[in-house]
Amino acid sequence: MTFELPKLDYAYDALEPYIDARTMEIHYTKHHAAYTNNLNNAIKGTELETKSIDEILKNISKQTMVIRNNGGGFYNHNLFWDIMSPKGGGEPKGDLLQAIQRDFGSFEKLKELFNAAATTRFGSGWAWLINQNGKLIVNSTPNQDNPLMDIAEIKGIPILALDVWEHAYYLKYQNRRIEYIDAFWNVVNWEKVAKRFL
Amino acid sequence: MIFELPKLPYAYDALEPMISKRTLEFHHDKHHAAYVNNLNNLIKGTIFEKADLETIIKESEGGIFNNGAQVWNHTFYFEQFGKDKFDLLKNGAFSDAIYRDYGSLDIFKDKFSTAAKSLFGSGWTWLVKKPNGALEIIQTSNAANPLRDGLKPILTCDVWEHAYYIDYQNRRPDYIESFWKLIDWNIIAARY
Ligand SMILES: [Fe+2]
Numbered sequence A: 001m002t003f004e005l006p007k008l009d010y011a012y013d014a015l016e017p018y019i020d021a022r023t024m025e026i027h028y029t030k031h032h033a034a035y036t037n038n039l040n041n042a043i044k045g046t047e048l049e050t051k052s053i054d055e056i057l058k059n060i061s062k063q064t065m066v067i068r069n070n071g072g073g074f075y076n077h078n079l080f081w082d083i084m085s086p087k088g089g090g091e092p093k094g095d096l097l098q099a100i101q102r103d104f105g106s107f108e109k110l111k112e113l114f115n116a117a118a119t120t121r122f123g124s125g126w127a128w129l130i131n132q133n134g135k136l137i138v139n140s141t142p143n144q145d146n147p148l149m150d151i152a153e154i155k156g157i158p159i160l161a162l163d164v165w166e167h168a169y170y171l172k173y174q175n176r177r178i179e180y181i182d183a184f185w186n187v188v189n190w191e192k193v194a195k196r197f198l
Numbered sequence B: 001m002i003f004e005l006p007k008l009p010y011a012y013d014a015l016e017p018m019i020s021k022r023t024l025e026f027h028h029d030k031h032h033a034a035y036v037n038n039l040n041n042l043i044k045g046t047i048f049e050k051a052d053l054e055t056i057i058k059e060s061e062g063g064i065f066n067n068g069a070q071v072w073n074h075t076f077y078f079e080q081f082g083k084d085k086f087d088l089l090k091n092g093a094f095s096d097a098i099y100r101d102y103g104s105l106d107i108f109k110d111k112f113s114t115a116a117k118s119l120f121g122s123g124w125t126w127l128v129k130k131p132n133g134a135l136e137i138i139q140t141s142n143a144a145n146p147l148r149d150g151l152k153p154i155l156t157c158d159v160w161e162h163a164y165y166i167d168y169q170n171r172r173p174d175y176i177e178s179f180w181k182l183i184d185w186n187i188i189a190a191r192y
């Protein structure tokens, strides 16, 4: 199949002041679009054309670096846009909150661990909250790798993602990645995260 | 030893319009400075407390390596910019090596640019001299530095997004094209 750049559920400026409109527009129309195009070009005429992105990522060790990088870039940004909202922020509720309290002690503790994972990822990459057979885990991956990939050190289903490539924050925050990470919590759509946890 | 942030060898606006003053201010005063500070903090009380930078690059791991190599890489990167023309070097050993290994400066630049454009994620593209004298173009991820593999760095391009995002955003190829206009080939030849 041909993968399509998903529509954004909100305007480029909807996540202001936490994520600025210019960053949003370039991130989506240039970076995410390029990953999508490159992925489509790389799988054209191969057996991967009939596979879902999840299936491709789960067997990524058998694929080229081009497919790993761009397949990851396509999936990761889809997830990232989806779990943010201008009406986001606040705290998780229900089963998700219970699981967070069970696995981390508290929501505050989860944020601490997630912030540390996002801050210490050296170079380009992503921070994750992962559902591993019902257990929640925080970690990070380099470049466009993700926890669905069979090459991932810690595998599971990602339910929350933060892009810590410099392109995700440089226009607004420059070298201050930590401020970007703090701002991110104001736009997390916990309802979407909870749905992915089910 | 305690490492110090080297001063930028030219004014912050000296590389305009190819690399903006604002980029250089962040790149040198924030990124490069942070690597120096982090390194000084991390080596305290370790076997690297009295080591020089090359030893740290060759022997350390983890945070000490990342910050130590980034200190070295950025000093090396900032030092190579100026306004000289390659034509002036016609009879030098470096010029001979470029023609011997690539056929022409343009072919070399094309190959180096292709490597810099295709490096995925954060990292550096290098021209290195191998122990047998031959030139080679290599890519390294994040902080990695060719000294560790016994190679002598001659030229480098920082392709971390922070090196070009303010000026070029996603257009890394435009940054690389501008990069060539800033190379002081006398410095590069002297390194060779
Ligand atoms: Fe991104």
Ligand SMILES: [Fe+2]
Pocket (backbone or CB within 6 Å): B027, B031, B074, B158, B160, B162, B163
């Ligand atoms: Fe840099």
